[in-house]
Amino acid sequence: MGDPQYFSVKGGANPHTRNILGLKKRVDPDRARRQWHTMARTLLAHGAEVLVVEPHELLPGLVYPANAGFLYPREGIPAAWKVFHLANLLPSRAPERDVYRSFIRSLGFVTNEIEARFEGEADFFPAGAYMLFTHGPIERQRFVLTIGLPPWKRLYGFRSDDRAIGELGRIAAGAQILSLELCLEAHYHGDTVLCSFGPRREFVLAHMDGLTRQSGEELRNAFASNLVELQAADAALYAANSFQVEYQGKYYLFMPLGVGETLCQQIRERGVEPVLIDVSEFLAKGGGSIKCMILDLGPSADQPKGAEAASFRAQRSYGQLFEMES
Numbered sequence: 001m002g003d004p005q006y007f008s009v010k011g012g013a014n015p016h017t018r019n020i021l022g023l024k025k026r027v028d029p030d031r032a033r034r035q036w037h038t039m040a041r042t043l044l045a046h047g048a049e050v051l052v053v054e055p056h057e058l059l060p061g062l063v064y065p066a067n068a069g070f071l072y073p074r075e076g077i078p079a080a081w082k083v084f085h086l087a088n089l090l091p092s093r094a095p096e097r098d099v100y101r102s103f104i105r106s107l108g109f110v111t112n113e114i115e116a117r118f119e120g121e122a123d124f125f126p127a128g129a130y131m132l133f134t135h136g137p138i139e140r141q142r143f144v145l146t147i148g149l150p151p152w153k154r155l156y157g158f159r160s161d162d163r164a165i166g167e168l169g170r171i172a173a174g175a176q177i178l179s180l181e182l183c184l185e186a187h188y189h190g191d192t193v194l195c196s197f198g199p200r201r202e203f204v205l206a207h208m209d210g211l212t213r214q215s216g217e218e219l220r221n222a223f224a225s226n227l228v229e230l231q232a233a234d235a236a237l238y239a240a241n242s243f244q245v246e247y248q249g250k251y252y253l254f255m256p257l258g259v260g261e262t263l264c265q266q267i268r269e270r271g272v273e274p275v276l277i278d279v280s281e282f283l284a285k286g287g288g289s290i291k292c293m294i295l296d297l298g299p300s301a302d303q304p305k306g307a308e309a310a311s312f313r314a315q316r317s318y319g320q321l322f323e324m325e326s
Contacts, residue, residue, distance in 0.1 A: 001293055001318075002062040003055040004029075004036040009285055010060050011092035013141060014156055015186045016287030022143060022154050025285045032281040036063070039277050039293065040318050043254070046275065047247035049300050050318040053103055061093045064288045065295035066191060067159075068100040070121040071109070072171055082302075084109045085171060087120035090159060106312040107297070108304025112171075116164035121296060122189040123160040124168060127196035127204050130222060131175045134190025135162040136182035156185045178222055180215040187235075191291045194219075195240040197253050202226050203270050205242070205263075207235035228266050234259045241289035243296070244272065256280070256289050 009017045012024040019025060040050050053062055061067070069086040084104045086097055101111055118124070123134045139157025146153045165179055180190065187193045193210035197203050204223050207230045208216045220227060230239050242255040253267055257278040264274045283289045297303065303313070314320060 001036070001040055001050055001295075002053040002065045003321075004032050004063050005055040006057045006060050007032050007036075007063045007282075007286065008060045010058075011090075012154075013090055013092055014188050014287035015154070016283060017285065018154060021150055022152065027285045028281055032285075035277075035279050035281055036293070037322070039254075039279060039290065040322075042275065042277055043245065043294075044318060046245045046252050046254075048245050049313075051107075051297075051313060051316045052318055052321055053099065054316075056099060059093075059096050059099065060286075062096055062099060063282070064286065064292040065100070066122045066288075066292050067093070067119040067189075068096070068104075068295050069111075069114070070124055071297055082109060083171075084111050086111055086113045088114045088116060088118050090117075090119070103316075106309070108306050108309030114164060114167055116167055117159070117161040118164040118167075119159040119189060122191045122292065125191065125196065126201050127178075127194070128200060128202040128223065128226065129176055130178040131168075131172050132190060132194060132196070133160075133165055133168055133177050133179045134182055134193065135160045135164070135179070136188070156188065158182050158185070158188050160190075178218065180219060181212045182210055183212050184210045186287075187240075188287075189292070192238050192241050192289075193235075195242045195253075195291070197242070197244045197251070197267070197272055198226075198270055199251065201244070203228060203272075205230055205240050207240050210235070210240075228263075228270075230263070231260065234263050238283055238289035239263060241283075241291045243291045243294050254290050256283065 008027050009024045012018045043050055071084050136158025138161050139155050142155055143152045144155050187210040193207045195205040203226045205228050237256050237258050239259045242253050245252050251272040252275050253272050254275050257276045267274050279289050
């Protein structure tokens, strides 16, 4: 997780970050910090290890580290065989790559750098037998004239180029990649539209309106009865931007506070318990929710074991950094 000390709207690079006039929103920093600490402590209470990326005043996007890249292969593979593939971020967030590279290497992982525009496990993640790759048209973000009030709108585009699939296919050789196209700028990453969960991540929450018609049909064909289609109200709360934790033989899905009881019951019926957390300041102002705020490095048992890596993990652990506040 990324330390929220400097969380703010700097670039205004998605529709949640600006008001109807296109002006950048202002963050309530105290509220954001309270929500962030509550989320971190709830993760800890469910057996997760929370490591904290150091804050940088000019890089407020570090609070959303899901964009940093992705680790592959994942579970059950010795750490020495794993590589962390650094994302090629939106230009306004590109300097974050240096921070993530240093952090990941200090944890003992080898790094590689993706060449195509691509934003990490926010757009490339496992679901059942597949690796899902989500993408959409890349735009130069700008204001354009339009008919209406106000007579302009902000053009945002998406974050991962479909041409990244060549690199991803070589990295995940042997995996079945399902390529899906996004179509709503407010849901600009795949992890705001889709969430895999369950013991084998075999179930998928899906905001179907966030996908093109063809991609929606391909998703239905791939997951059939394992697909849980989100209602509009839950999708707007970023219900798909959720994160699963296994703890003491049970599965928990961390979800944004406010999702409906019908959805919670659908998740319970699939053997997973919802845990609702208020991260509304991060969604309403920054356009990211629970999963956006987490970079998943897999089980602690699979992490590099060297002395330097262990020392760095201890230094950056939530308990070490915030024990006085805990």
